[in-house]
Amino acid sequence: YKDPGVYYSTDYSMDKAVTTVQQSITGKGADLIFIGDGYSDRLIEDGTYDSDLETAIEAIFSLEPMSSYRNLFNIYKVYAVSETEIIGNNTALQTAVGSDGYMMSDSYICNSYAALACPGSGIHGTGTSLNNATIIVVINSDNDHGISYTSVSRNPGDYISDYGQSCEAMAFIGKGTNEEVFNGTVLHEFGHAFAKLA
Secondary structure, eight states: OOTTTTTTOOOTTTTEEEEEEEOSSSOOEEEEEEEEEOOOOOHHTHHHHHHHHHHHHHHHTTSHHHHHHGGEEEEEEEEOOOOOOOOOOOOOTEEEOOOOEEEEEOOOHHHHHHHHSSSGTTTOOOOOGGOOOOEEEOOSSSSSEEEEEEEEEESSSSSSOOSSSOEEEEEEEEEOHHHHHHHHHHHHHHHHHHGGGO
């Protein structure tokens, strides 16, 4: 059943496409992987997806010391085409948003998208190098909350991290309706997620 009042994607050609925003100038670089959820094919085609993720990227590097260290980061965008634009209704990462600010995507699916970002540095389907990446998920929702997790793999022993088991740092940020609030939430959640600082 498809609700006639809901827009449904038909073009999934951009799903799992990866764009390299920048490569580090010095050393291996720290990997930042940006993914959006709740974005249909039309929101990718009209540039909304890129604009929202670029806003999040610029927010992270808007203040010192990040501004000065931007050249030390590898930044990637991974495209995720959702069937609908309604969180909780067949979105690519299956994100759920609660009224209390809770946000969570299916970590296995999220990792599978993030793992596409930089195969040249060893990231692949089993997530070997995801241990060193920071994953930022921008959620296309009026909800302006954010939350960060250190996510543990569904399959213990998939790979070993510095915590003894597979885990990634993920920040989830609701787009909300106010760019200033969004920028502040991105900075805040990035601060929790980056390098698993918590």
